[in-house]
Amino acid sequence: MLWLEHVGLARDNLTRHISSRPDPVVARFITEAESCINIIMSDDNDEEDEMSLVPFTASLAADERFGLRFLAVHRNMA
Numbered sequence: 001m002l003w004l005e006h007v008g009l010a011r012d013n014l015t016r017h018i019s020s021r022p023d024p025v026v027a028r029f030i031t032e033a034e035s036c037i038n039i040i041m042s043d044d045n046d047e048e049d050e051m052s053l054v055p056f057t058a059s060l061a062a063d064e065r066f067g068l069r070f071l072a073v074h075r076n077m078a
Helices: 002-006 014-019 023-041 055-060 068-073
Strands: none
Touching (some): 002 014
């Protein structure tokens, strides 16, 4: 989440916004964050563009192209 804020792909205070939500919503973001980290850390070049796998995070991204493929392509920035 902090990386999304840092590179301008999410609104300011995204982390604060998410952490103020009910626990089930925060848990969903954590699950999506794990998926994002797995893509970033993977050496696999399979660039799925499945925004449906990170719908909450994608809905808050300023760039409508954000998804797992975006992370795979830009993993060196993360």
